[in-house]
Amino acid sequence: MREFVVEADGGSRGNPGPAGYGAVVLDAATGETLVETAEYLGVVTNNVAEYRGLLAGLRAAHELDPSATVRVRMDSKLVVEQMSGRWKIKHPDMKPLAAEAGRVFPPDRVTYEWIPRADNKHADRLANEAMDAGSRGEPWSPSSSTAELDAGVRSAGVGSRASASAGEAAGSVGDAAGAVGPSAGAAGRTAAGAAGQTAARAAAPASGTAPASGTATASGTATTPPARAEADVRAAKAVASPGWGPPDMGAPATFVLLRHGETPLTPQKRFSGSGGSDPALSAVGREQAEKVAASLARRGTIQAIVSSPLARTRETAAVVAARLGLEVTVEDGLRETDFGAWEGLTFAEVRERYPDDLNAWLASPDAEPTGGGESFTATGARIAATRDKLVAAHAGRTVLLVSHVTPIKTFIQLALGAPPESLFRMELSAASLSAVAYYADGGASVRLFNDTSHLR
Structure with missing residues (x-):
């Protein structure tokens, strides 16, 4: 045969x-x-x-x-x-x-x-x-x-x-x-x-x-x-x-991706999405926002600021905007994933209460968190649409996007054309900076990932 x-x-x-x-x-x-x-x-x-x-x-x-x-x-x-x-x-x-x-x-x-x-x-x-x-x-x-x-x-x-x-x-x-x-x-x-x-x-x-x-x-x-x-x-x-834009492509739209500062849930490693209590920054988080604002002011490259609508991102963005003398635009597409019934729980608590749902979620991006949360496939589609919208609106400019773990990792994953499991192998710290440049031909170049040097 x-x-x-x-x-x-x-x-x-x-x-x-x-x-x-x-x-x-x-x-x-x-x-x-x-x-x-x-x-x-x-x-x-x-x-x-x-x-x-x-x-x-x-x-x-x-x-x-x-x-x-x-x-x-x-x-x-x-x-x-x-x-x-x-x-x-x-x-x-x-x-x-x-x-x-x-x-x-x-x-x-x-x-x-x-x-x-x-x-x-x-x-x-x-x-x-x-x-x-x-x-x-x-x-x-x-x-x-x-x-x-x-x-x-x-x-x-x-x-x-x-x-x-x-x-x-x-x-x-x-x-x-x-x-x-x-x-x-x-x-x-x-x-x-x-x-x-x-x-x-x-x-x-x-x-x-x-x-x-x-x-x-x-x-x-x-x-x-x-x-x-x-x-x-x-x-x-x-x-x-x-990996780089051809010389006739002009200046790219460059997104500097800032994860918000710490909240009380961050050091406890609790699920904190868009469907929970929407915590504000902790004292540590506000200090982190001040440090990143000072670093961005020294660089002097940010031309616009766009933030997720959640409180922790808007607060972080406001600190940076005050330092740079810029206004903040809110973009709903930058919000964190809705983790449904897992909001506020640790990974171990989710494993104990919803083991089957968690296993399915880890195995497939199409799986939703318990209680009608948002799948990562849905999050990915939302981020891709938001990316295209913002690239068109900010061609040739350097824009600060203040967002969350899942959206920022997704921006990086999409730019690299990496498989879904790569998201679980990225470490993204609070108040970290990453950057992706988008060229007119549709190409993308990852220029920075998880930089926390400004926090030291």
């Missing part, structure tokens, strides 16, 4: 946002690329794009040989665990896609394997190519680098199964508990495009209409005629400066 390897990926630039998927079918024995497929999807969530990539890869394998066995390799822990039957599928947009994927081959002929993102570069590249093509209003067509990548895959021995340690695979519950503090975030991953994989990016079509998908064999023959000679030239030039 013939065996295929299907590698699939999907991503969205914003969550939800302009999205695409990529999938490749490989010969399990030789590692030879048999089929590539990719498609721009319009505006959907990251998880939906990942499931669409899986479905496309399975269908492509079925067309080659419906009697084959298939080994699916993906860097989405969520999809792998759900399709393996170990995690429940709750999201209404993913249930039908998962069911459809489960019907392509008999379940006993498909196995699922998690791989690190670095080992899923082929499918990731295809997904980003699809998103780039969609942003230009063009259909996806195969890259000229396919033959080179295919040769590299064969030399690496795809026919022998790669394995990842449990620590790489998802991050332990202990990691999550240690990172929770007052709150912890896990928003949907965006596919911003690794350097050398994607070209300069433009905004997606406003209508969200998806161009037709394209499929190519290893020989490079495409069902969609390629029309991208000029685009490839532009892409080659854009990749010359990965």
